Amino acid sequence: MMADISLYGLPGIPDVQPGDDLPALILEALARAGLTLRDGDVLVVTQKIVSKAEGAAVRLADVTPSPQAVELAQRTGKDARLVEVMLRGSRGVIRQRGGVLILETRHGWICANAGVDRSNVGSATGEIALPLPLDPDASARRLRDALRAVSGADFAVIISDTYGRAWRKGTVNMAIGVAGMLPLADERGRPDMFGYHLRVTVVARADELAAAAGLVSGQADQRLPVVLIRGASYPRGEGRAVEMQRPPEQDLFR
Amino acid sequence: MMADISLYGLPGIPDVQPGDDLPALILEALARAGLTLRDGDVLVVTQKIVSKAEGAAVRLADVTPSPQAVELAQRTGKDARLVEVMLRGSRGVIRQRGGVLILETRHGWICANAGVDRSNVGSATGEIALPLPLDPDASARRLRDALRAVSGADFAVIISDTYGRAWRKGTVNMAIGVAGMLPLADERGRPDMFGYHLRVTVVARADELAAAAGLVSGQADQRLPVVLIRGASYPRGEGRAVEMQRPPEQDLFR
Numbered sequence: 309m310m311a312d313i314s315l316y317g318l319p320g321i322p323d324v325q326p327g328d329d330l331p332a333l334i335l336e337a338l339a340r341a342g343l344t345l346r347d348g349d350v351l352v353v354t355q356k357i358v359s360k361a362e363g364a365a366v367r368l369a370d371v372t373p374s375p376q377a378v379e380l381a382q383r384t385g386k387d388a389r390l391v392e393v394m395l396r397g398s399r400g401v402i403r404q405r406g407g408v409l410i411l412e413t414r415h416g417w418i419c420a421n422a423g424v425d426r427s428n429v430g431s432a433t434g435e436i437a438l439p440l441p442l443d444p445d446a447s448a449r450r451l452r453d454a455l456r457a458v459s460g461a462d463f464a465v466i467i468s469d470t471y472g473r474a475w476r477k478g479t480v481n482m483a484i485g486v487a488g489m490l491p492l493a494d495e496r497g498r499p500d501m502f503g504y505h506l507r508v509t510v511v512a513r514a515d516e517l518a519a520a521a522g523l524v525s526g527q528a529d530q531r532l533p534v535v536l537i538r539g540a541s542y543p544r545g546e547g548r549a550v551e552m553q554r555p556p557e558q559d560l561f562r
Numbered sequence: 563m564m565a566d567i568s569l570y571g572l573p574g575i576p577d578v579q580p581g582d583d584l585p586a587l588i589l590e591a592l593a594r595a596g597l598t599l600r601d602g603d604v605l606v607v608t609q610k611i612v613s614k615a616e617g618a619a620v621r622l623a624d625v626t627p628s629p630q631a632v633e634l635a636q637r638t639g640k641d642a643r644l645v646e647v648m649l650r651g652s653r654g655v656i657r658q659r660g661g662v663l664i665l666e667t668r669h670g671w672i673c674a675n676a677g678v679d680r681s682n683v684g685s686a687t688g689e690i691a692l693p694l695p696l697d698p699d700a701s702a703r704r705l706r707d708a709l710r711a712v713s714g715a716d717f718a719v720i721i722s723d724t725y726g727r728a729w730r731k732g733t734v735n736m737a738i739g740v741a742g743m744l745p746l747a748d749e750r751g752r753p754d755m756f757g758y759h760l761r762v763t764v765v766a767r768a769d770e771l772a773a774a775a776g777l778v779s780g781q782a783d784q785r786l787p788v789v790l791i792r793g794a795s796y797p798r799g800e801g802r803a804v805e806m807q808r809p810p811e812q813d814l815f816r
Contacts, residue, residue, distance in 0.1 A: 309595045311792075312778050314565035341563045403814040410814065418729045470763075474728040474815035475672045477806050478746045478766025480773065482730070492732045509724075511776070512732025519734065519773035522765070523794045524566050538565075540777045552731050560657040560664065561728035561815045 313539040316343060317524040317532030324533075326363035331454035334534055343536060345455065349463040350537040352521035353451065355484060356425060357533045358441045358467055366393050366437045384409050393437040394422040402562060413440060416553045417484055418562075420472050441467065444485025445548040452487040464489035464542060467549070468518035468525075474561055481522030483514035483549045490547035491515075512552060513542045567793040570597060571778040571786030578787075580617035585708035588788055597790060599709065603717040604791040606775035607705065609738060610679060611787045612695045612721055620647050620691045638663050647691040648676040656816060667694060670807045671738055672816075674726050695721065698739025699802040706741040718743035718796060721803070722772035722779075728815055735776035737768035737803045744801035745769075766806060767796045 318337035324330065334351070338344065345351070359365065373381065373388035377395050381388035384407050394411060402418055403410040411422040423440040441447045444467040452465040467485030472478075483491060491514035521535035556562060572591035578584065588605070592598065599605070613619065627635065627642035631649055635642035638661050648665060656672055657664040665676040677694040695701045698721040706719040721739030726732075737745060745768035775789035810816060 309570060309597060311565065311568035312571050313569040313774075315567040315569075315774075315793075316563060317566050343563060405814055408814065473766075475808050475813060476736070476766060476769065477808050478764045478769065480766050480769050510732045512727075512730060512734050513777075515730065515732065515734050516773045516776050519770045520567075520569075520777060522770050523767075523774060539569075554729050554731050559729060560659055560662065 311539065313537065315520060315524050316341060316536040316538070318534040318536060319532070321357070321531060321533055324357040324360040326360065326365065328361045330357065330361045331451060334455065335458060337534060338536070345459040345461040345463050346538065347462045348538070349461065350466060350489070350517050350540060350542065351455070351463060352466045352468050352518055352525070352535045352537060354525055354533040355423070355440055355444060355467050355469045356438060358444070358447045359438050362441055362447065364439050364441060366439065368435050368437055380404065380409065390424065390426060390437050393439055394424045397424065397439045398422045415440070415444065415484070416550055419469070423469055440469065440484065445487070445550060448485035448487035462488065462544070466514055466518055466521075468521060470522070481518040483518040483552070486514050486547055486549045488544065489514065490543040490545045491549050491552045493543050514549060514552065517542065565793065567791065569774060569778050570595060570790040570792070572788040572790060573786070575611070575785060575787055578611040578614040580614065580619065582615045584611065584615045585705060588709065589712060591788060592790070599713040599715040599717050600792065601716045602792070603715065604720060604743070604771050604794060604796065605709070605717060606720045606722050606772055606789045606791060608779055608787040609677070609694055609698060609721050609723045610692060612698070612701050613692050616695055616701065618693050618695060620693065622689050622691055634658065634663065644678065644680060644691050647693055648678045651678065651693045652676045669694070669698065669738070670804055673723070677723055694723065694738065699741070699804060702739035702741035716742065716798070720768055720772055720775075722775060724776070735772040737772040737806070740768050740801055740803045742798065743768065744797040744799045745803050745806045747797050768803060768806065771796065
């Protein structure tokens with residue numbers, strides 16, 4: 309039996325440097341794997357390599373923390389320069405308790421440390437902070453446009469990040485940028501098999517795809533920041549991941 | 563190139579009835595698909611068919627709502643008998659606003675309507691409510707034991723449910739029962755590629771697997787309640803999904 313859905317981690321993507329041509333690196337990795345992009349494929353790319361290629365990395369030695377950053381750093385036990393980088397990319401603090409700092413990013417994502425990463429950014433000393441891409445939806449669109457110009461196929465691109473969740477331990481990858489798809493698959497009002505109408509079923513398809521890719525990329529000892537998903541159905545269109553954000557007035561958990 | 567991970571929706575699983583032999587139905591579906599269980603496989607089974615087979619369905623005509631259910635029904639615009647079924651399976655109300663009712667289930671899961679389902683349960687009139695299985699970890703274990711007795715392979719079983727999330731629109735499948743695996747893959751302290759130690763990376767592997775399976779099973783016009791995932795790595799062991807629950811004292815979002 310043919311698999312309904314197949315996931316391929318693209319091997320050989322090097323440590324990405326500022327200014328690197330990410331579309332070219334991905335095309336090379338696809339060629340190395342003997343894969344070509346097809347209609348309906350999804351490329352899931354971890355935000356780290358997007359941020360790195362876009363030159364978002366910040367040397368902590370160059371950061372002067374604000375008084376707010378110093379104060380939050382004291383309360384959380386974090387490096388004040390790191391907190392400063394988090395605050396620069398944020399609209400505000402959602403929760404703080406002990407060493408846990410949940411921020412709302414400039415894009416509207418609610419996540420620990422505003423998604424700023426200190427591990428695995430090409431420095432053995434941990435002295436570099438890597439914020440999220442400035443506009444992950446735009447990053448996804450640029451990446452897709454560049455790859456489409458070569459391949460011609462109608463595929464989707466997802467920029468993923470590793471997220472903690474309310475109520476549940478452990479992280480799961482979620483989508484923070486999309487292109488060539490709608491992030492939400494709206495199944496409201498479609499009759500189910502027995503004729504009773506589904507009343508509220510909006511599926512976060514982009515998050516499902518990002519989580520699935522995390523099964524391949526989410527190992528510390530691998531370097532598989534790009535995963536090709538083949539066979540998954542998703543709504544085509546010019547969507548943006550920020551459409552998945554629940555507006556504050558509808559949000560019961562801020 | 564071989565896929566790293568393959569997902570197979572098992573075709574031909576019929577509408578499950580109370581008392582049905584679910585392991586037998588799954589073995590028949592595997593045989594129909596030409597698949598045999600192998601070491602390292604994961605079977606993701608939607609909670610609906612588990613609840614149905616276990617006879618958890620409740621006829622609303624047989625339910626007398628309590629005063630609390632009547633009051634909550636008035637505030638939410640829901641059927642009081644349905645709310646009664648929700649409350650019977652719950653420890654308490656976490657949030658209520660308008661028609662949204664977030665409960666903590668008897669198992670400790672925080673979810674809309676305590677996971678009680680009214681659609682797609684074999685009734686065209688919607689007069690049947692389907693609660694979650696009484697103990698999804700035990701359901702997973704029984705299912706795995708029965709299938710192992712036949713196949714001999716060392717695989718995992720996940721019972722999945724469709725979940726809304728804080729802050730993000732759309733539902734994603736998550737794990738509410740597991741067997742043959744640990745739900746959390748602990749990567750704390752493992753050195754990453756550059757020698758900097760990962761400080762907090764506990765991956766909710768069972769939730770990633772459940773979300774991936776949702777790409778196959780989550781269509782209203784299909785009947786693919788069992789998905790086989792082949793090639794995913796996960797920590798073996800005798801874990802329980804409830805280990806993923808964040809204890810109330812560590813939970814910033816109750």
